Amino acid sequence: MGREAVAGVTFALIQSVKTLFLMQGAVCKFEPSCAVYAREAVRVLPPHVALIKIIWRVLRCNPFSKGGYDPVVR
Amino acid sequence: MNKNTVIAFLLIALSVIFFNSSLWNNFWYGKVLKKPVPTYQSSRQRTAQAASSEGGDAKDTTTIKIIPPGGKTATASPANNADSTIAETDTAAAVQLVEDTLTVETNRLIVAVSTRGGRIISLKMKDYEYASSARKKGFVDLLPTGSVGGAQLSINNESFDSVFFAVVKVDTGNGAVQTVVLEAKSLSGKSVQKEFLFADDTYKIGYTVRGDAVVNQKVTVGWVGGIEDSEASQDVPFGGTIDKRRAHYSDGRSVNHFEMSKRGKEEPSGSYRWVGVSSKYFFVALVADSLRDADIVIEGWNAAKSSQGASKGKDKNIDIDYSVYYKADATASEIRDWIYAGPGKVGELSRHGLKFEKTLFPVLSWARYIFWSDLWFPPIAEIILKLLIYFHKLLKDYGLSIFLLTLLSKIVTYPLTQSSNRSMMRMRDLQPKIAALRQKYGKGNQQKFSEEMMALYKAEGINPLNPGCLPMFLQMPIFIALFVVLRKAVELRAATTYLIPWVKDLSQPEALFTLPFSIPLYGTNVALMPIIMAALTFFQQKQALQDPNQKAMIYMMPIIMLVMFNGFPAGVVFYWTLSSALGLVQQKWLLPKPVAAPAVAEHHKAPVKKIGQHHGGSGKKSSKRR
Numbered sequence: 214m215g216r217e218a219v220a221g222v223t224f225a226l227i228q229s230v231k232t233l234f235l236m237q238g239a240v241c242k243f244e245p246s247c248a249v250y251a252r253e254a255v256r257v258l259p260p261h262v263a264l265i266k267i268i269w270r271v272l273r274c275n276p277f278s279k280g281g282y283d284p285v286v287r
Numbered sequence: 288m289n290k291n292t293v294i295a296f297l298l299i300a301l302s303v304i305f306f307n308s309s310l311w312n313n314f315w316y317g318k319v320l321k322k323p324v325p326t327y328q329s330s331r332q333r334t335a336q337a338a339s340s341e342g343g344d345a346k347d348t349t350t351i352k353i354i355p356p357g358g359k360t361a362t363a364s365p366a367n368n369a370d371s372t373i374a375e376t377d378t379a380a381a382v383q384l385v386e387d388t389l390t391v392e393t394n395r396l397i398v399a400v401s402t403r404g405g406r407i408i409s410l411k412m413k414d415y416e417y418a419s420s421a422r423k424k425g426f427v428d429l430l431p432t433g434s435v436g437g438a439q440l441s442i443n444n445e446s447f448d449s450v451f452f453a454v455v456k457v458d459t460g461n462g463a464v465q466t467v468v469l470e471a472k473s474l475s476g477k478s479v480q481k482e483f484l485f486a487d488d489t490y491k492i493g494y495t496v497r498g499d500a501v502v503n504q505k506v507t508v509g510w511v512g513g514i515e516d517s518e519a520s521q522d523v524p525f526g527g528t529i530d531k532r533r534a535h536y537s538d539g540r541s542v543n544h545f546e547m548s549k550r551g552k553e554e555p556s557g558s559y560r561w562v563g564v565s566s567k568y569f570f571v572a573l574v575a576d577s578l579r580d581a582d583i584v585i586e587g588w589n590a591a592k593s594s595q596g597a598s599k600g601k602d603k604n605i606d607i608d609y610s611v612y613y614k615a616d617a618t619a620s621e622i623r624d625w626i627y628a629g630p631g632k633v634g635e636l637s638r639h640g641l642k643f644e645k646t647l648f649p650v651l652s653w654a655r656y657i658f659w660s661d662l663w664f665p666p667i668a669e670i671i672l673k674l675l676i677y678f679h680k681l682l683k684d685y686g687l688s689i690f691l692l693t694l695l696s697k698i699v700t701y702p703l704t705q706s707s708n709r710s711m712m713r714m715r716d717l718q719p720k721i722a723a724l725r726q727k728y729g730k731g732n733q734q735k736f737s738e739e740m741m742a743l744y745k746a747e748g749i750n751p752l753n754p755g756c757l758p759m760f761l762q763m764p765i766f767i768a769l770f771v772v773l774r775k776a777v778e779l780r781a782a783t784t785y786l787i788p789w790v791k792d793l794s795q796p797e798a799l800f801t802l803p804f805s806i807p808l809y810g811t812n813v814a815l816m817p818i819i820m821a822a823l824t825f826f827q828q829k830q831a832l833q834d835p836n837q838k839a840m841i842y843m844m845p846i847i848m849l850v851m852f853n854g855f856p857a858g859v860v861f862y863w864t865l866s867s868a869l870g871l872v873q874q875k876w877l878l879p880k881p882v883a884a885p886a887v888a889e890h891h892k893a894p895v896k897k898i899g900q901h902h903g904g905s906g907k908k909s910s911k912r913r
Contacts, residue, residue, distance in 0.1 A: 218294050225296060244740065247756040274755040282740035 216256060223267075224252040242280025247271055253285040296843050304808070389457055391465050394487045396628065397426065404448035405469040405481040406436035407492075408512075410628045412569070415780065418518065418795060429569055429628055431515040437571070438626065439509035439610070440481065442500055445474055448511075455480065463487065473500040490629025491639075494573075497621040506622050509610035514564045514571050534585045534607045535646045536562040539578060542642050544649035545585060556582040563627065564607045565646045568777040570631045573611060574641065576623035582612040630777045633672055644669065648771060660764075667768040672776055679778065685793055686784025689773065689858060693865040696769060697873070700762055705873070717743070773858045786861075787816070793858035808850050816860045821849035823867040827874065 227248040241247050250270055254263040266285070274280070387402040392413075399409035411426040430436055440447045452469035459465045465485040472478050477500035484493030496506060514532060534545040534553065539560035545553050559581040563572025575581070586608045613622060627643065629635055636643035648668040650661040671692065678688030720743060728736040773779065779793040790797050798812035805811045825845040852860050 218298065221294055222298055225299070242755045271756050271760060273757075275757040276755055278755060280755070282737050284737070 219260075220252045220255040223255050224248050227251055242274050242278055243270070243283045244281070245284060247274055250283070250285060257285060257287055296839075296847065300808075300847075386451070387454070389454065389467055391459055391467060391483070391485045393465065393485050393489075395490055396485070396492070398483075398485065398492065398628075400467055400469070400483060401436065402452045402454060402469060404436075404439065404450060405452040405471070406448060407438045407483075407626075408434070408436035410437070410571070412630065415517070415568075415630060415777075418781065418792060420795065421518070427517045427569070429514050429517070429566075429571055430512045434512040434515075436512045437510040438481070438483075438494055438573075439507075439511050440479070440496055441507045441509075442473060442479065442504045444505075444507075447471060447473075447479070452481065470498075475500070490627055490635060492626040492628060494624045494626050495621060496624075499620065501622060502618075502620045506613045507610050508573060508613070508622070508624055509608065510562075510564075510571065510573050510626075511608045511610075513607045514566045514569060516566050517568055518566075532564055532566050532607055533646070533649060533651070534562070534564050534587070534609060535572075535649070536583055536585065536609075537642060537645075539641055542645040542649075544646070544651055545587075546651045552587070553585040554583065555585075559583060559611060561627075561641055561643075562609050562611060563643075563646065564609065565631060567775065568631055568780055570627065570629065570636065570643065570646055572627045572643065573609070574625050574627060574639075575611075576625070580614050582614070583609065584612070585609045631775075632777055633669065633676070647672070647775070664764065664768065667764055668772050671765075671768050671772045675772065675776060676778060684784050684786070685779055685782040685858070686786035686861065689784075689793075689862050690786065690865060692769065693862050693869065696765055697866070697869045699765070701873075703758055703762065769862060770859060773862055774856055776858075779856070779858045782858075784861075787857070789815070790857040790861075793861070794856045796854050797857040797860065810854050812853065814853050814857075814860070816857065816864050817849050817852040817855075820852060820860065820864040820867055821845040823864065823871055824848050827867060827871050 243250065245253070247267075247270055251263075251267045254266050254270075258266065270283070388408070389400045389402070390409075391398050391400070395413055397409070397411040397413060398407055400406070401408045408430060409432075410429040412429065413426055415427040416425060417423045417427055435448070450471045452471045454468075455470045456466060456468040458467075463486060467483045467485075469481045470478055471481075477498065479496065479498040479500040482493070482495040482497065484495075494508070496508065516532070531546055536543055536545075536555055537560050538558040543555065557580065558578055559575060560578055561572045561574040562583050562585065563570055563574075565571075588608065627639070631647055633644050633647065636647070645665065648665045650664050652660075655661040674695070675685075675688050675692055678691045679685055682688055682691070721740070724736060724739050724743065728739065774794075776794075782793045783791060784793065789799065796810070796812055797814035797816055799815050800813055802811045802813060822845070825841065828841045828844055852863065
């Protein structure tokens with residue numbers, strides 16, 4: 214339950230950033246998108262690993278990366 | 288997901304309420320020092336004490352009374368006063384035992400100097416008036432009425448703040464420079480003069496201390512009165528916390544900022560050029576004529592009952608004192624300083640070449656430890672502020688310049704948003720294929736599904752078109768800087784615009800009408816623009832988020848925006864509304880025609896409406912999965 218809530222908060226925060234600062238839809242190069250990825254990571258991984266993975270994912274999600282299918286790996 | 292999103296938003300809302308509650312405020316801000324009530328001694332009292340400490344009769348001190356301002360001039364000197372110099376001091380001071388106020392007016396300032404201590408007790412800005420909602424009326428006064436004032440002086444820890452000064456020269460004539468010279472004698476009988484110089488078209492006040500008493504002594508100049516908050520605190524969430532008074536000191540090259548919330552005292556020492564305090568819109572500083580060695584004491588006190596009426600003990604603002612101890616200098620018989628007292632206008636601040644403008648957008652939050660925001664944020668904010676001023680110079684209307692700024696920010700981020708729009712369209716075209724793949728491999732063969740997905744992305748070459756999430760986070764600084772600038776720019780204070788004529792002041796929350804009661808988090812004022820913005824957000828969200836799993840977002844975001852923006856200054860809300868509207872326009876009309884790739888053309892009849900851009904599968908499938 215707690216983990217679900219944190220996952221929800223993470224998702225909501227990234228989604229809010231999208232809404233507030235971009236007001237646009239798809240930006241992500243990956244599938245699933247960064248917000249969904251973050252939510253899944255918080256759900257299934259220990260918090261510190263999840264944090265590092267999310268940061269690493271966002272850093273990878275730049276115009277020079279190839280993108281692609283990149284689900285959370287346990 | 289729905290439930291979790293609701294829980295998430297509830298948590299965010301609760302934390303907002305908590306961090307604005309008095310429980311938290313008392314915990315976090317409660318530990319600052321309480322300021323002692325300033326006590327004034329008359330010079331006679333001081334003289335008597337000195338006499339008694341030099342072996343005179345201690346009984347003398349009991350007979351001395353403090354002469355109230357405007358009271359009768361006392362002439363009698365203590366009977367047992369043997370020391371002739373002290374007697375002299377006493378008689379010299381006795382002539383001046385009535386507090387007198389000298390008022391000097393330039394085209395920018397109205398300054399009142401008291402003969403008691405030679406302190407500046409009032410600093411009125413002629414270009415700025417209190418907002419109509421404030422309790423005070425008339426010109427903004429940077430020193431609270433009845434405060435100890437500014438431009439304090441002590442020599443060798445002997446304070447002159449309660450000594451009555453004799454008026455040597457008052458030249459408030461038609462000359463370019465108006466002068467006030469006051470003189471007093473120290474306990475050892477040496478004379479000290481305070482000279483104030485005032486001129487038109489500047490917020491600079493010359494402040495020179497000279498005389499025999501200064502030579503080879505440790506001279507302290509101070510500004511004990513701090514700065515008075517010019518704005519009425521708004522009883523809305525997020526309102527009171529951002530505009531804390533801040534202390535700054537500098538050696539002329541780098542500027543150090545302090546927020547006096549928890550720490551009570553700062554004592555930097557070394558090379559010193561200026562030290563000052565800033566409120567939301569104004570700045571007062573004590574500036575040395577040249578780089579000097581000094582010890583500085585900056586102290587924060589719990590704000591005395593603010594005359595602007597801080598609501599319900601929510602005042603997190605701290606009064607800040609500061610003193611500069613100049614180290615003993617055997618040769619100098621003159622200490623030249625000047626005082627800057629004026630608005631935080633970037634042009635006024637930067638024209639002195641002392642980096643005053645760095646006090647406008649200091650970064651003091653935790654963000655500087657993670658994002659190094661103190662390095663890049665102030666320059667961005669300064670550029671935006673200068674653009675705003677430039678646009679205003681051209682168009683003479685701040686609403687229009689905000690519009691131009693918004694447009695500019697949209698143009699700057701156009702390639703990014705446009706490419707994301709384009710890829711959103713192509714993703715839509717591709718969704719049926721992904722759905723088919725999922726159906727084919729489903730849960731059973733995740734690995735095969737991943738491989739197929741990879742192959743599909745490679746074949747279609749879609750995601751490489753996306754800008755990625757990193758640029759989205761990278762452009763946040765521009766938005767935040769725009770937000771902060773529009774919130775803090777003194778130029779928008781009391782500014783009106785033709786574009787939204789019902790707004791009386793772009794720096795104040797808009798109030799179409801005021802409710803007789805306060806809605807928690809929302810406040811008492813009902814504003815029109817946040818409602819428009821919430822509606823725009825709703826449409827935008829509805830268009831962007833078509834995944835039924837994210838339905839909560841469509842309704843939650845507008846409500847949160849409405850509540851959040853209701854208490855924000857009208858200028859900020861105006862910008863954000865324009866930004867939303869332009870974003871919607873871009874999404875609706877500037878969107879390129881769907882790229883009908885031959886491979887996916889046959890799937891066009893598929894129900895694409897259900898497909899969200901954040902999910903690999905269709906809404907139906909993903910909801911089943913959960």
